Amino acid sequence: MASLRELRNHFEELTVDDRVGNTQATTCQEASGPRPFITRRVFQRSDGSLTEWHARHHRKGLILQEAARAEAVSHLLLRCLWMPWKLNWWIGGIFALGSLLFAVASVLSLSPALAARCSLETLSINAIYFAGSIPFTVAAYLQLFQAANVTPLQISHAEKSGRIRILGWKPQDAGWLSCASQFVGTILFNFNTFDAMIPSLTWFEEDLVVWAPNIIGSILFLASGYLAFIETCHGYWGWQPRSISWWVVLINLLGCIGFLVSALFSIFLPGPPDAAMVTLAVAFTLQGAICFLVGSLLMLPETALEERSPDDRQHSQISSQPNSR
Numbered sequence: 001m002a003s004l005r006e007l008r009n010h011f012e013e014l015t016v017d018d019r020v021g022n023t024q025a026t027t028c029q030e031a032s033g034p035r036p037f038i039t040r041r042v043f044q045r046s047d048g049s050l051t052e053w054h055a056r057h058h059r060k061g062l063i064l065q066e067a068a069r070a071e072a073v074s075h076l077l078l079r080c081l082w083m084p085w086k087l088n089w090w091i092g093g094i095f096a097l098g099s100l101l102f103a104v105a106s107v108l109s110l111s112p113a114l115a116a117r118c119s120l121e122t123l124s125i126n127a128i129y130f131a132g133s134i135p136f137t138v139a140a141y142l143q144l145f146q147a148a149n150v151t152p153l154q155i156s157h158a159e160k161s162g163r164i165r166i167l168g169w170k171p172q173d174a175g176w177l178s179c180a181s182q183f184v185g186t187i188l189f190n191f192n193t194f195d196a197m198i199p200s201l202t203w204f205e206e207d208l209v210v211w212a213p214n215i216i217g218s219i220l221f222l223a224s225g226y227l228a229f230i231e232t233c234h235g236y237w238g239w240q241p242r243s244i245s246w247w248v249v250l251i252n253l254l255g256c257i258g259f260l261v262s263a264l265f266s267i268f269l270p271g272p273p274d275a276a277m278v279t280l281a282v283a284f285t286l287q288g289a290i291c292f293l294v295g296s297l298l299m300l301p302e303t304a305l306e307e308r309s310p311d312d313r314q315h316s317q318i319s320s321q322p323n324s325r
Helices: 004-011 055-060 071-079 087-110 112-117 122-148 174-195 203-233 244-265 275-304
Strands: 025-032 040-045 050-054
Touching (some): 050 055, 055 244, 071 275, 087 112, 087 122, 174 203
């Protein structure tokens, strides 16, 4: 069993103040990220200290920090169970619900005996898939709404206008592109899972109304997952196992890959369906759903990290010494 220290290191992040808009930061000393995006900046305050800005944490209103003590991990896990005043908590919870329904439907599809014991036929299992697609769309929209209405970096919260953006348009922002791609993908999954309940479709009709939305939605999901990953890693690849945000985007990316592989095996061809292809398609759907479930649940402690005590906040600077330059 892992020690408390190992668990702490698993969730630990670089301790910096991420709310640049509310600090006395004056000069950008460094800007980096996977081209053409900027996902990380280092600012120098008027007192010479440095503060770091990360795109994902700015977009989601989070603070970069570390768990200072081993026992903070258990407190963190307890705190994240009930945070309904945080939009990120709702996003994670609703995504988890959709993922759970997809996982349940996949298990029932892979186990006909279990489905029969529950008196569920194929139509009922497809209905569970459709029900799971609804929370996916709701959570994806909430995430897009959040990205569309984030306070611009150069504007303080006090100066922020009261205009509400329904969708926004920020093609230069990796986070917004990730959320927009995912939202469109979830809508396609709504059509895909609903059309799968239509009886007596020919193989061509199934490819047109079931498989086409599935494969396009899966491609958009993969694009969304990779954009979120590079936004967090500040590069095309990164290894940051001490960051809970890195685990969130990595596990979600693996879920996106699972959904795409499932879609590739789900194509309808003339003649009777291939049992092996059907099994592989459902198995990868299950793998993707489990990954999304874990990634969604990890968003809850990621959100709980935001709430720190005043004693923790005083350590949030990278350096308190004036920069020699």
